[in-house]
Amino acid sequence: MTEGSAGGRTPSRAVEQALVDAAERVLVRDGLGGLTVRAVAAEAGVAPMGVYNRFGNKDGLVAAVLARGFDGLAAATSEDTDVDPTARLLACGRNYRRFALAHPQHYGAMFGPGLSQAAPTAELADRADAAFTALVDRVRYGMDRGALRPGDPRGTAQLIWSSVHGAVSLELGGLVLTPDAAASYEALLQMLLDGLR
Amino acid sequence: MTEGSAGGRTPSRAVEQALVDAAERVLVRDGLGGLTVRAVAAEAGVAPMGVYNRFGNKDGLVAAVLARGFDGLAAATSEDTDVDPTARLLACGRNYRRFALAHPQHYGAMFGPGLSQAAPTAELADRADAAFTALVDRVRYGMDRGALRPGDPRGTAQLIWSSVHGAVSLELGGLVLTPDAAASYEALLQMLLDGLR
Incomplete structure (x- = not known):
């Protein structure tokens, strides 16, 4: 088998x-519960055995889709490289929300029941860790x-992640009880x- | 029908x-997916028709269990009435986490897929609102x-809720990436x- 020229x-x-493309379309259309070997095979126009052979079972499919999600989140939150440290942090926070709102099914699967459902492979853990590392x-x-202010960067990152994760989770769940979710999120970033200053 | 003497x-x-007691036991044992009319009837030792007659269907059962959850959360977060305003806020935050860790299935249902699954009755909305009002x-x-600092209390409450909800959601999901979840939560409350000062 020769290497293809594209990438x-x-x-x-x-x-x-x-097949992962097809799995993502199934996730978006039918949610995590609908992400089955049979559904992905039908979406991709292949026999179920072709999906089993590559991903094992539903767990393997979920892991593949979650890995894509973590890569997308890491890319979104690493996008801005403003020299000003405050501007860079604010952009990171805004891009986190933008990713979550643009990919609600991925986001829910990445940090909800999907993660515990997926086979916890070392590769998946690495991809999730890369997103946190950004x-x-x-x-x-x-x-x-x-x-x-100086401190343990991982400890401070955990606090920031807790807050932005909570804010976007409530927004995705329709639980922002103030009139303007975007304004509330900006106030959260300023807080x-x-x-932490 | 006469009023009973107890309460x-x-x-x-x-x-x-x-029946709601039985539904709570089923939720804790089998999760939200297992909370069916049939399972609750079996747990309570009654015919399924007895559950249908009172709760309609699964949605009604979920709504009844969620209402209990919101009442419990409101009670937990209203518990401390320390005169010192900072101490009162800290106690509210600590009690929020304690409730979530003690009732993970309720918590997940209250602010996860359960809430959108339940029939959105006015009564349930009132109970949820009472918890936020605390x-x-x-x-x-x-x-x-x-x-x-002075401001709109609801807007500031939404920011606090976002952060504590995110922190306990990550903790319930096994996603605290620092060594000590309790210490991280205390640092979050201080932040x-x-x-907001």
Whole structure:
């Protein structure tokens, strides 16, 4: 089997990517409960055995979709590289919410029941850790430049993550009890900066 | 039908309470997915028709269990009436976490998929609102006494709720990436006080 020319993908890898694409469409359409080997096979137009052979079972499918989600979140929150540490942190927070609102089914699966359902592979843990590390890096950048007070960057990142995760979870659940969810989220980011400065 | 002597409950009301008790046991044992009319009837030792007659269907059962949950959360977060406004806010935050960790299935149902699954009755909305109001009252108390800077108490309560909800949701999901979840939660409460002062 030769390497394909586009991005060095082998044909086998391309088939796998096409199946994960199909799995993402099923997740968005039918939710986590509908993400079955049979549904993904039908969506991709292949025999169920083709899905079983690559992903094992539903757990493997969920893990593949979650890995895509963590990659997308890491990319979104690493996007802004503003030199100003406060601006970089604010952009990270805004991009976190944007990702969650644009991909609610992924977000719910990544940090809800999906994660515990998925086979906890080392690869998946690495991808999730990379998404958290994007935030830790921004916190460290902010501490080094006086935008946040010195401390353990992972500990401070956990506090920020708790708050933004809670805010977007409530928003996705229709539980923002104030008139303007976007304004409330901006006030949350400012509160975090004030409380951690 | 005469009023019963214990707490003014009619026998009919006592039966209903016994069915909600049974529904709570099913929720704790089998999760939200297992909370069916059939399972609750079996748990309570009655015919399924007895459950249908009082709760209609699964939605009605979920709503009844969620209402209990909101009452419990409101009671837990209203418990402490320390005169010092900072101490009262801290106790409210600690009691929120204690309730969630002690009742993870209720908590997950109250603020996860359960709430959107339940028939959105006016009564349930009132019970949920009462739980939020317990926090708003504490925020107003803190603003009036200088522990929090002046502002819209509901808006500030939404920020606090976002953060504590996120923290306990991550903890219930096994997603606290620092060594000590209790210490991280205390740091979160302090961050909220610092950021809102």
